Amino acid sequence: MRGLAKRYGDVQAVGGIDLDISPGEVFAILGPNGAGKSTTVEILEGYRKRDAGEVSVLGVDPGRPTREWRSRVGVVLQTANDMTEATVRETVRHFAGYYPDAEDPDAVIEQVGLTEKAGKRVRELSGGQRRRVDVALGVIGRPELLFLDEPTTGFDPEARRRFWDLIQGLAHRGTTIVLTTHYLDEAEALADRVAVIAKGRIVAEGEPATLGGRATAKATVRWAGGSLETDTPTRAVRELSERFDGEVPELTVTRPSLEDVYLGLIGD
Template identity: 75%
Template sequence: MESAVSVSGLVKKYGDVHAVCGVDLEIRAGEVYAILGPNGAGKSSTVEILEGHRDRDAGEVSVLGVDPRKPTRHWRARMGIVLQSARDLPEITVREAVRHFASFFHRPRNPDETMELVGLTEKADTRIPRLSGGQRRRLDVALAVVGDPELLFLDEPTTGFDPEARQQFWGLIRGLAGTTVVLTTHYLDEAEALADRVAVIAGGRIVAEGDPRTLGGRAIAKATVSWADGEIQTDTPAKEVVELVTRYGGEVPELRVTRPTLEDVYLKLIEENA
């Protein structure tokens, strides 16, 4: 599949500190790619280099076929960016803001359709300072996608959201079919819900990459079978459950069968690469 982003040997230093130490990655066109890592791991520097907001010290980078060191107006128009903090906008309505941003592009999305896409049609005539936090975040996305970008960067998009707002936002992102999305988040359930692939960065390096369902051997890891009187780890959980049912003569009290979560795998990777 065609690559939207291609990175080889990326290095970024701040004085004597190596923030990014030889990162390689390929992001396929049309996929949602999540970059995970603790604060200071190098993920923000990596993404800022991809966006063209920060220079690199070494390595090769191609974003939509262009080196971010040599940005053009046309190249920037092909991307949308949702920053962690909201844009500072004047006291205008949602409709006025979306139409204004649409005017910057040669072939934008229809502003009314864009507001509908992000669930702001009923708030179209509401002034921006009167929006709730979740509605304001939806507006940020509307302004990022009204130019119909091929590539969308989302930096911690649901920080501070309540559970219902996060679920709604996830539905919005799932609705952007065909758009390549690069997501940074501290919420592991968000990465698992949205991403086709994830990369874990620790110490400036990618220490694991793949499908969130199988990352770090999740799919083949031993299962934990627990019940009221005990717990075991096993490769054959179904067999153990049958034996427990036989032992108890029916219902097994407080029976649970689990495998490592993405959070379990992530924390183990970070610990091993600290």
């Protein structure tokens, strides 16, 4: 996308975004509430009209989506699916019918950890379980490109890990994945690259490990009774080891976390 922009009345939700996402990449879009993440993703999904800019998604302008294009794109929206009387299995089977080469519904239900709930009505599931149904519906059509808008909000820790495995499996099979998330550990675990958006603009872009100069930032060495910041932590640890004549009590060496860098970038 080039120069992507969208305004709602007085609010410039997206203020000129340039971004290239390569086939097979897992790309995370980070940013505070109201930064413009969902608006950007919804434009790419073909669910929202842009005001300006050039966008191509799998070679198609999402402003003019075709049926064939839609079947190649999987979408997990932020809003949960409507709560019908149908069971989990019926819902997933129903959606499988829309796609030419759908996955096996029971296998997908297993992947999202809902096998035990397959015969339950979606309406009767917990919020996190319903979210897993949304994820199942997003992947059932074997999409080439999958959009996930805050996919794990409401998941318990085990469900999040299981979801990460699912995404890593899809990425392994070559699915391109674009996700928004507020969980920086999620971005770090899944994403090849991330972009941080604030007030409708990209403020940083890169690999999670190197974002915002993270890899070259000073390390903090801490031990029982002291701490220091240094460019040469190995030397510092060696000196400490001599000072303590062996083991340094409660020794840790850390660099800024993705969260530290992120909070610096968005100005908190």
